[in-house]
Amino acid sequence: MKPCLVVVGPPGSGKSTVGPLLAEQLGAAFRDSDDDIVARAGRSISDIFATEGEPFFRELEEQVIAEALAEHDGVLSVGGGAVLAPGTRERLRGHFVVFLNVGFATGVHRVGLSTARPLLAGVNPRATYRTLLEQRLPVYREVASLEVPTDDRTPAEIVALITAGLNENLEKTQ
Numbered sequence: 001m002k003p004c005l006v007v008v009g010p011p012g013s014g015k016s017t018v019g020p021l022l023a024e025q026l027g028a029a030f031r032d033s034d035d036d037i038v039a040r041a042g043r044s045i046s047d048i049f050a051t052e053g054e055p056f057f058r059e060l061e062e063q064v065i066a067e068a069l070a071e072h073d074g075v076l077s078v079g080g081g082a083v084l085a086p087g088t089r090e091r092l093r094g095h096f097v098v099f100l101n102v103g104f105a106t107g108v109h110r111v112g113l114s115t116a117r118p119l120l121a122g123v124n125p126r127a128t129y130r131t132l133l134e135q136r137l138p139v140y141r142e143v144a145s146l147e148v149p150t151d152d153r154t155p156a157e158i159v160a161l162i163t164a165g166l167n168e169n170l171e172k173t174q
């Protein structure tokens with residue numbers, strides 16, 4: 001079994017919003033690696049960052065994603081920083097990976113720079129977010145089968161673009 005598609009992208013790109021809608025449209029189950037981590041650790045992502053630190057979180061993240069890639073056959077959204085792990089990038093090969101892209105201004109507006117996102121809870125969250133977008137862009141593009149710019153698009157429009165891209169890919173590979 002393998003996911004019919006994997007959704008990647010920075011915080012605020014809409015992975016947790018678009019993923020379930022997409023799954024519903026495809027008649028598939030939805031899974032989010034951030035939810036898996038919270039369920040397994042029994043506490044919030046902010047708590048894990050605060051108590052065990054980011055390296056512990058990244059190890060757990062790589063592990064839950066490896067498991068989901070092996071056993072989940074629906075739509076899988078992965079945490080914003082998941083693609084930073086070389087092992088995860090390697091495991092994503094051969095999967096249909098959708099990169100939800102978002103521009104700085106729209107992304108800032110969407111994340112609201114709340115403390116729910118520990119990476120953006122520092123002294124200058126806007127600068128941190130800008131750097132994160134810039135540094136990760138090539139990494140998201142490296143793993144992506146399809147890139148969808150999400151600024152000025154509703155979740156429903158994004159779902160339609162993704163299903164069209166997925167069908168096109170299925171036709172090509174049949």
Ligand SMILES: Nc1ncnc2c1ncn2[C@@H]1O[C@H](COP(=O)(O)OP(=O)(O)OP(=O)(O)O)[C@@H](O)[C@H]1O
Nearest residue numbers: 010011012013014015016017080110150153154155
């Ligand atoms: N296409 C969109 N148009 C308008 N608002 C959106 C869109 N996509 C997501 N949002 C809103 O932006 C916020 C962030 O979305 P979401 O939580 O899905 O992002 P995410 O990619 O899962 O972020 P994270 O990596 O932090 O988990 C939510 O309030 C959501 O309702």
Ligand SMILES: O=C(O)C1=C[C@@H](O)[C@@H](O)[C@H](O)C1
Nearest residue numbers: 011034045079080081117118
């Ligand atoms: O962009 C990131 O590095 C993160 C995004 C979230 O999905 C969570 O996985 C966590 O807050 C880290």
Ligand SMILES: [Mg+2]
Nearest residue numbers: 015016017034
């Ligand atoms: Mg999310």
